[in-house]
Amino acid sequence: MLYRKMGKTGEEVSLLGFGAMRLPTAEDGSIDQELSVAMIRKAIDSGVNYIDTAFTYPKSEKIIGEALKDGYRDKVFIADKIPPWLIRSEEDKESLFNKSFERLGVDVIDFFLVHNLNAPIWRKTQKTDLISFLDQKKKEGKIKYLGFSFHDNLDLFKEIVDAYDWDFCQIQFNFVDKDFQAGEEGLKYAADKGMGVVVMEPLKGGRLTQTVPPSIQEIWDEDESDTTPVQWAFKWVASHPEVSVILSGMSSMEQLDDNLWNFSDPMIEEISGTGRNLLDAVTKEYKSLIRFDCTGCNYCMPCPQKIEIPRVIGYYNDWRAFGEASNIMFEYSTWLGRHASDCVECRACEEKCPQHLPIAEAMKEAAEVMGL
Ligand code: SF4
Ligand code: SF4
Incomplete structure (x- = not known):
């Protein structure tokens, strides 16, 4: 050892x-x-x-x-x-x-x-x-x-x-x-x-x-x-x-x-x-599989619906990039109190995002694909 x-x-x-x-x-x-x-x-x-x-x-x-x-x-x-x-x-x-x-x-x-x-x-x-x-x-x-x-x-x-x-x-x-x-x-x-x-x-x-x-x-x-x-x-x-x-x-x-x-x-x-x-090379390829390029900066927070936006996007990205592994779904469903499906599309977050990410769209897509 x-x-x-x-x-x-x-x-x-x-x-x-x-x-x-x-x-x-x-x-x-x-x-x-x-x-x-x-x-x-x-x-x-x-x-x-x-x-x-x-x-x-x-x-x-x-x-x-x-x-x-x-x-x-x-x-x-x-x-x-x-x-x-x-x-x-x-x-x-x-x-x-x-x-x-x-x-x-x-x-x-x-x-x-x-x-x-x-x-x-x-x-x-x-x-x-x-x-x-x-x-x-x-x-x-x-x-x-x-x-x-x-x-x-x-x-x-x-x-x-x-x-x-x-x-x-x-x-x-x-x-x-x-x-x-x-x-x-x-x-x-x-x-x-x-x-x-x-x-x-x-x-x-x-x-x-x-x-x-x-x-x-x-x-x-x-x-x-x-x-x-x-x-x-x-x-x-x-x-x-x-x-x-x-x-x-x-x-x-x-x-x-x-x-x-x-x-x-x-x-x-x-x-x-x-x-x-x-x-x-492996990292570059993983990054190319990422759907929403969120840096985790948190500027979009807080969300009025108490959604932890960067964590939700992170799990959704992982779900797509890492082959829909069951442990990702487990963590997403159990470790987060609020999920993408709680988004009411108010878009209060989007104007604060320096990456100009379509966050409401990301939430909608994540909710559809991941089921909550
Ligand atoms: S659009 Fe959705 S994620 Fe963004 S602040 Fe509103 S409820 Fe929260
Ligand atoms: S502001 Fe944009 S890049 Fe920063 S954490 Fe929120 S969604 Fe991600």
């Missing part, structure tokens, strides 16, 4: 982190606890020392708590996240915070994150003074390091980085999204401030490798090396020295075994010029 420093915390973390958001499921669709525990323990036995969960990941904290019994707790860092959007009162902060410890069965959480910061959730975080609350918990020793996970544009990312003396952050980062959200510039900005950076979605939630459109497959087929698309994607992220941990959401023992193999090879940290050219 390869290890890196987690920024100014100085902690030595495994480059591969175990993402416990999509744990394996049994035939009836419920989470397979026995297999999940076996996978987490195997990962730890093989050198993984960073386990990532969140209050909102179904059953995840509880299962990790089971896996970390019998001495496993002392071998790992636990990363957990509090959901600001569920805080409605002063008491909610304390109860959400305590619930995570109860479910995990631990006294201390190593890496604690404010979950899923975007513009509205950041406003809520500030309004509820959540950072002061967590800062106090850090002083009391309940959490060791404080960070945040992020899903919005670069300007907001910098604003949040500058708003507190964070220890670390978690961003979406992969070779297709190098200029999306925080992106490469945000990664360097955070690292320059001494923050550790955890990368999520290194394979874009599996989209880069699961259902590959034919025109993309043709480019992969031209590669004469024996490096797989998954390995190329990991190599690209790992070639950034500012990255401390690469999270991989693991849903099967096979995936875990592949990851353990990939992250025990020092070559994963290097990428050749030919490799970069290959990934540039």
Whole structure:
């Protein structure tokens, strides 16, 4: 297993982190606890020392708590996240915070994150003074390091980085999204401030490798090396020295075994010029498949119907570019409160869009194609 420093915390973390958001499921669709525990323990036995969960990941904290019994707790860092959007009162902060410890069965959480910061959730975080609350918990020793996970544009990312003396952050980062959200510039900005950076979605939630459109497959087929698309994607992220941990959401023992193999090879940290050219060609082709070229700048927000416009367009673009993969539909339907079908075509958003995108038309098309 390869290890890196987690920024100014100085902690030595495994480059591969175990993402416990999509744990394996049994035939009836419920989470397979026995297999999940076996996978987490195997990962730890093989050198993984960073386990990532969140209050909102179904059953995840509880299962990790089971896996970390019998001495496993002392071998790992636990990363957990509090959901600001569920805080409605002063008491909610304390109860959400305590619930995570109860479910995990631990006294201390190593890496604690404010979950899923975007513009509205950041406003809520500030309004509820959540950072002061967590800062106090850090002083009391309940959490060791404080960070945040992020899903919005670069300007907001910098604003949040500058708003507190964070220890670390978690961003979406992969070779297709190098200029999306925080992106490469945000990664360097955070690292320059001494923050550790955890990368999520290194394979874009599996989209880069699961259902590959034919025109993309043709480019992969031209590669004469024996490096797989998954390995190329990991190599690209790992070639950034500012990255401390690469999270991989693991849903099967096979995936875990592949990851353990990939992250025990020092070559994963290097990428050749030919490799970069290959990934540039794949990225260019993906971009050509994108229907609405939204930059995620957020200028169109807020929408009176509370639609998160850039996220809806993002999912619709992904749905078309990444071969209508079922996980995209799952995320679109479950992670967004409002959908394209909630658009009333008021067009208040369109005059604010610097890309002059026909947003109402995009909503209509997305609602028709994706069914909501
Ligand atoms: S046109 Fe639709 S997406 Fe745009 S502001 Fe109006 S309701 Fe929201
Ligand atoms: S729709 Fe336009 S304004 Fe809204 S995020 Fe995308 S590019 Fe920016």
